[in-house]
Structure formats: C-alpha cells, structure tokens
Amino acid sequence: MFTGIIQAVGRIAAIEAGELDIRLRIQTEKLPLDDVALGDSIATSGVCLTVTELPGDGYWADVSPETLSTTTLGHRGVGDAVNLERSLTLSTPLGGHLVSGHVDGVGTIESIEEDARFWRVRIMAPENLACYVAMKGSICVDGTSLTVNKVDGRCFELTIIPQTWEETVFSDYQVGTAVNLEVDVIARYLERLMQFDNGEGKRHPDE
Numbered sequence: 001m002f003t004g005i006i007q008a009v010g011r012i013a014a015i016e017a018g019e020l021d022i023r024l025r026i027q028t029e030k031l032p033l034d035d036v037a038l039g040d041s042i043a044t045s046g047v048c049l050t051v052t053e054l055p056g057d058g059y060w061a062d063v064s065p066e067t068l069s070t071t072t073l074g075h076r077g078v079g080d081a082v083n084l085e086r087s088l089t090l091s092t093p094l095g096g097h098l099v100s101g102h103v104d105g106v107g108t109i110e111s112i113e114e115d116a117r118f119w120r121v122r123i124m125a126p127e128n129l130a131c132y133v134a135m136k137g138s139i140c141v142d143g144t145s146l147t148v149n150k151v152d153g154r155c156f157e158l159t160i161i162p163q164t165w166e167e168t169v170f171s172d173y174q175v176g177t178a179v180n181l182e183v184d185v186i187a188r189y190l191e192r193l194m195q196f197d198n199g200e201g202k203r204h205p206d207e
Contacts, residue, residue, distance in 0.1 A: 004096030004145020027058040043085040046143035046180040048101025083143040096145025097138040132183035140182035
C-alpha cells in the first residue's frame, strides 16, 4: 500500500523488451534505497512494481503484459520522468489516501491553465471509471494523491499547488499526455457490496 505522496522523481534508465513483457531500470535520484530489499514494492508513476535488482543508483523491475495493457508504462521511453513512492509502513504518516498501486485505467490531460500560483488541470477519464470520480473525492494520478475539485461528465478538474507541481511529473504534462488513474478503493468496494445487495453474485443457499 501507498499514500500517494510522491517522495522523488526518477528517470527510466533502461528498457529491456521481452516477448510480451518488459524490464525497467529506474534511476531513483533523491529516493533513498538504503533499506530497500529485493522483493520490496515501489510505486512507479502509480504502478506497484516489485524490486528485482538493486544496481546501486536505482532498481530493476519486471512489467507484466497485464500491467502494460492497463497503464502507460509500455509507452514510456528512456529518459522519461516517473513519480516514485516507497510502500508505507505502520509508522508512515498517511498524508494522502490509501493507494494500492493497482492502476484502473489511463486518462488523458485535456487542459492545463495557470491560476495565480496554482494550476488547474482537467483530465478525461475512461468511460468505465467516470462513475467512481466524485467532487471532493480522492483520485490518484500517476501515483499522486489528489482531490477532485470539479466533475463534468467523464472530465474532472484538479488544482495543483506549487509544491506538487515542482516535486512531481506534473510540470512535464502537456495536453494529450496519458496518465495512470487509480480510483478510490472505497468506491470500488462499495460498488461490489451494492451488487450483492441487488442479488448479483450471491451464493446459492445450498453452497
């Protein structure tokens, strides 16, 4: 689990393509790796990846075909910036919201407008995710925990403060940029509970 509070911006240092999957080498820049071990999880632009090698200045991770099909990682190139966050511990302050690192889909930046010292960013969500995005609710964009300020159909608007703009990959975004989206996990579980209340998926009485 993660909090959606980005700890560093890293870079993709190498990509090794397999038959259907890839391996990524991430240069972690300011992210400390002193107590990171093989098998630990690091959210990489919102995608929970398992550390498979530690070359010293970063880590290697395997990216499965499923992850490539549901995230932006398969379209990233060497040198691209990525948001980084290590998995939380019981002593980690929960400054954002609970984030699993399991990306639900890919959205698209529709507009970016400066507003005094802030930026208003409008994102188009995939149709199947739009129902989970609520005004003043939480959403994770490329691993960053954010509050939704406005919802208009499939589009939602965020206000990005200077700290977030400078310390994440938001400053690299342009209109048309694809971003990883993870909706609030509570909304997903609530939908599943409602399905059972409506009689869907209930077990047979004899089971």
